Amino acid sequence: MSTLSEFISRRRGEERRAQLNKLLNYYIPPNLRPAANFLGGMTPSASYEGAVQGFDQALTPGASVSQRVGGIGQGLTGTAGIAAPLAVAKQAGMPAAQAVQEAFQGFSTGANYAGGVLADRLTQPGQMPTTYSNPVLAPFDAIRGMGDNGGPPLRDPLASVDDEAHSLPKYSGAAENRTTPYPRYRPAKTTDRMSRLESAVADVNNPIRNVFDKYIEKGITLRGPDWYNTEEMRDWFVGSLGEKEGDRQWREFMELIGTTSTGAKVPQNIRFASFYRALSPEDRTAVASLVNEKGITPRKAAEELGVLPPNMPEKFGYGHIKQRNMASNVVKREEGEWSREIPEELTGAARSKRLQANPKVKGFANDLLGDDTNIAADMHFMRMLAMADGGGDFLSAQAKLSKDAYAKAAEAIGPRAIKKYTSTRKVNGKPVSEVNLKKAWEDGKINDTSIFSSTPSAWADTPKANEYAAYEDMAKRVAAEYDMTPAQFQAALWMGAGDITGLADESQGTFMELFRVALDNRAAERGISRREMLEDFINNKGVLAVPAGAAISGGILGEEEQ
Secondary structure, three states, X not given: OOHHHHOOOOOOHHHHHHHHHHHHHHHOXXXXXXXXXXXXXXXXXXXXXXXXXXXXHHHOOOOOHHHHHHHHHHHHHHHHHHHHHHHHHXXXXXXXXXXXXXXXXXXXXXXXHHHHHHHHHHOOOOOOEOOOOXXXXXXXXXXXXXXXXXOOOOEOOOHHHHOOOOOOHHHOOOOOOOOOOOOOOOOXXXXXXXXXXXXXXXXXXXXXXXHHHXXXXXXXHXXXXXXXXXXXXXXXXXXXXXXXHHHHHHHHHHHHHHHOOOOOOHHHHHHHHHHHHOOOHHHHHXXXXXXXXXXXXXXXXXXHHOOOOXXXXXXXXXXXXXXXXXXXXXXXXXXXXXXXXXXXXXOHHHHHHHHHOOHHHHHHHHHHOOOOOOOOOOHHHHHHHXXXXXXXXXXXXXXXXXXXXXXXXXHHHOOOHHHHHEEEEEEOOEEEEEEOHHHHHHOOOOOOHHHHOOOHHHEOOOOOOOOHHHHHHHHHHHHHHOOOOHHHHHHHHHHHOHXXXXXXXXXXXXXXXXXXXXHHHHHHHHOOOHHHHHHHHHHHOOOOOOOOOOOOOOOOOOOOEO
């Protein structure tokens, strides 16, 4: 028996070859086939024979140096042909241990180690291995290469940025839960409107359940269940910065997305978070504190403090109507108030206040980290439920109405009486009028809320502090019926109902889809590629804004952004 017999058993050769061929020809989706065929279309069975012949030659007693080198090259090339399906198997869901066992059945201790190292390198999180210029040396680098800098890395951690978002199974659906839920304030009793809504949702025969079915189904077609999956971004960070630092910076960015989400469209949200991420923690706190104190834009605050990030567009201030609120969130996060652990010494009213603070933005950030308990009961989710219920207690106390909607309200309340419920304030130097429709209803001035059935801004867009836990409990129960996490249910619902709740066109898309748009917009303005912009964003904390007034894909700058 040849020495190679100690490495590769022929007993199950045909069975093994059939399975490996099946992996190549059946399990590999079209976008992964180029990676699987990086050895020039070599099949597993051909690779097997190449490995057999090559290692036999290299291990033959008395072989010359040139024969041994040539044999090792041939053997390793064949090994790579066997190992390539391991990467495919990982992406197809087969456990790495099973793939190793099937592909390297019968290896000796030395070969098992080589196969294990190779499989480990091939099945790291991220995209498939990239093509080597020298396929003979590539697998040798994989076997020898645990940190010896003897060759290029086996995979390109950023390669998927040019692919469609969620193109791999691990990047779609519910992501791995990499966090713990924020505890919520649980009062002895919730509000009457929340109790009424809970009872309606619990009744499978209530018409509101049909509303859920309709919009959930539509939301699924719009990839609502994929919305919060940011595992791909985590792989980009980890692949570029290493496991510990990459994970830390990914978490930081996701939480900054949460802090700057108040009142912002998703593309704005991404740009704002990129600005605060570009600052050191100390400068971030200082800038946000100044924004909160003076009401100036983040750019102006950074200029005053002399900490403006590099490569900033000249005419973009990162300002927003809710910039003070965002800045306050940033400061609280930096000062530890976003900790998921409530200090033991915090009791009574102080504890309740901490639990009630920023429930939506914390839930939003946590969902982007994979949380399966918290939800972000945002404006669109809340409006959809309020409109489905139709109760006057769900009307807004600060309704910004269009001219036509205001005329309807004036007709119901009275042309003169409506002035009592109307207030005007200036936002960025412009007058903004708001109508307290809820108060008008409480005073008996509005008897039929159906006149606002197609006016999303007429309805409440924020849960009360003593309602949030009830919303999450309700979402958890209903989400289970659709085989979703609460976050998936929330995202699918607001995506599906976006056309009736006023969801902006530029916010249509999952987070990872819209992040790609943000990269493209900034890259186009700088004259670089999407990939280069991603590298600058991760490694240099490059900002993702474009000059004010510039045309961008995925929509135009919102009127609230300056």
